[in-house]
Structures are given as structure tokens and as C-alpha cells.
Amino acid sequence: MQTIVEVNDIEKSYGPAQVINHCSLKIYEGEIYGLLGINGAGKTTLMKMILGLQRMDRGSIYVLGKEVSSGPEYLANVGSVIENPTFYEHLSANELLSMHLCYMQKKADIEAILHLVGLENVKQKPISKYSLGMKQRLGLARAIVHHPKLLILDEPLNGLDPIAIAEIRGLMRTLANEGISILLSSHMIGEVRHTADRIGILSEGYIKQEFTVKEKVSECGEQFEGYVVGLMRREGI
Template sequence: MIKFSDVTKAYQTDEPVLAHCSLSVPEGSVYALVGKNGAGKSTLLKLAAGFLCPDYGEIRFQDMPVWENRERVQRDIGSMIDLPVFYEHLSARENLGLHQAYMQTNGNINGILKKVGLTGINDKPVSSFSYGMRQRLAIARALLHEPKLLLLDEPMNGLDPLGVEELRSLFCSLAREGKTLLVSSHILGDIAAMADTVGILSGGSIRREFHMNDYQGAGKELFEKEVLAEMKGDIL
């Protein structure tokens, strides 16, 4: 579905945020990125969405170079990257209606709001929303035009345990429907429950990949131990 090949990206004269980074996300799978703050997770997602141009290397979505075809590619990509921004005086439905008009689609706004757990909000302005409600609305906006690929940066931040469980179930069901997800997260327990593959982003590239089929049952604790050790640079 999406593939990074030897991608390097630097900002101005700084050291590269990504350096010779390669990864591949198969269609209908959930790939989770894990790394320390500043490791480059958000940069990787912005490159995948065509919001940034790589300095070197190539990113291909459905075998198309992303940057050269970014307008076309973005019709099939839904993203929630960085702090979501909305029209504060408008309701959730009104915000989604504007996005729908921009994307020139006819998504089911009420159905999407129900899917992400935003029911009973009536016409409340977004300015009255909690952080967790804003996260849900951002995910709804990313889903509204029925994308094939979802890019989600820390999507469960600010959610209570029930909200986390609901969205985790949603992401798994989306993958079963054939959607592909590339997600960043700091919460190992959450990604262990929904990801097919976990990639450790360190030193500008994917340092190691974990395939979650290898960590069934009691293997969850071993997975978390190995991820933390890898992030610390330990050798088990």
C-alpha cells in the first residue's frame, strides 16, 4: 500500500530527522510507529501524506510516487497529524460539512460521528469540546471521504480507558474492512492489541520491526520488554 525507500529528510541545516529510512506497509494492515519524542514519527507521517517532500529517496503509495502525485494521492489518504484545528464556533457536523465540501465527497456525517463515539453532541460548538472529543472529531474528519490509507499521529491521546478501547476496536475493524493504517503511539499496550507490525524509529530509520503474531498470549509482556530495551539501546 505505502512504501518508503531510503528516505532522508532534514530541516534547514539541522541533522536529518530521517536518514535512509525504509519501511513497507501492506494493504489492510496496521503498522505502528514507536520512538522517543523527536524521533521523526510526525515527519514520517507528513511525508507519507505528501505534505513534505523528501530530500532523498522515494515514497510510493499504490505504486505512485507520493510527492509528484500528492493531489491525487491525498484523495485516498485520511490524516490526523499534529494538533487538530477546527472552526471553534461551528459544530462538529458543520466542521465535517466544510471538509466534505472541500474534498468534494458525500460522506455520511452522522454515521461517521457515531462510529467515533461522538453522539449526543447536538449543535455544541467545538470550542466546548474536551481534548478527547477533539481527537475523535479529527479521526471522524480523516475517515469522512472513505480513504484507503489512514495516517494517525497519537490518535488515543487524551482519551479515557473506555474511549481508548472503543477506538482500538474501530481501528481493528477498519483494517478488517481493507483499510490500511499507519499509526504513531507511545502506549505500548494499545499498539500491542491492534498492530500487525510495530517499527522502532531511532536514529532516523526503522531500527527494528516486531511482528505481533510472534507475541500471542503471554508474549505481550515480552514484546513490551523487548521494545523498551531496543529504545534504550540494550541487547537482550
């Protein structure tokens, strides 16, 4: 199986606070990898380093075979939604995605993408009038409209109602089945358990444990959640 993301022993500090420490992980083609950790564990920081938005102090990251520090060309094949996406709010969804495709120098069927994320009925409504859930969907549409091979989604199910969660989860599975690899983060065990193929627990700056959801659920049964909470805790908490 092809390795899409390879994080090798990276470190990152903000001033004196070391947030990422001896962190390594691999993401393979077509899998949904769930990065699970408490608030402040470093999930967003790690994703930003994979996207070249944040510098690392030590170690290396490869995305689609290219070293991140070698330049931004690899980003043409990556889509992402980091924290709360921002938009030109006076635009409609259609206008926003047209503009995005223009600067990505790609072509796509915008109507089909809006339909895929459940925004087919918004017509000319300005983004400023959207609910949080609609903005999450639009962020996802912008992240996939250029047909990326890797999708990085930071807490993608935050602010969504249960129906939207089920729909977006279904959409992620459809994309993964088409061969897109997905890295998603969450602090909610249930969310990741029902969305990801494999989970990495980010705690104390590194991937403390990695497992496939199927195997761990069959091993732990009812104790799954308690086991994972134990791994997510920092020493001394």
C-alpha cells in the first residue's frame, strides 16, 4: 500500500513549551486516519506542519513522496480545513468555489460538489447568512473541489447536528473508497471510532498508540472508550 503521509520523529515548541516531541506516523492510500487527542494535545499544530503552515524544529515530513520543506507544489494535491474555515462572506458558495478553482488553476463541476456536501439548495445566498454547519460543509466543498489525493480535516464534525454528522461521515467514506486518504482530528472518541479506519492517539506530544478500530473494538468490546480515555490522559492528570 502506498504511503501518502510520512511524519518522521518531529519536534515543535512554542517558546519554552514543547508541544510535539518524537512524533512519527504514516498514512496509507485510501484510509481514514483519526488523530485523537484532548484539547491542546497538538492536533492542529501537527496538521499545520503537514500542510507547511507551521515550521517544525526537528524531523521531516513527506507528503505524496515530496518533502514538505522542499516547497509548496505538493499542495496542489492536498485539500484541507483547519480550525474554523474563513470565507469571503459576501460571495455565494458558487462564486467562492469558482474563485478557488481559478487560483488553483483547476476545473470541476461545482454544482456536483455542492450537491455532494448537501448545499445544492443555497442558490445565491451569501455565505454570511450560513449556519455553522453550512460553513463546515462549504469548507469541505472547497477542500475537495480540486480532486485532492489527501484531505486534512481538523475537527470536521464540530458544530454539526447528528443528521449532518451521518451525511458527512458517509461522504468521507465515499471519498476514501475513491482512493482519497483522509487525516481527520477530533477530541471525541465516538466521532473518530465511527469515522476512521485507524486511530492514532496524540498525547504528550507523540503518537502514544495506533490501532485499527476494528481490531481494538473486538479486543476491548465495552471497555473500548475507557481504554482510549486512559491513553489520552497526560501523565499526572
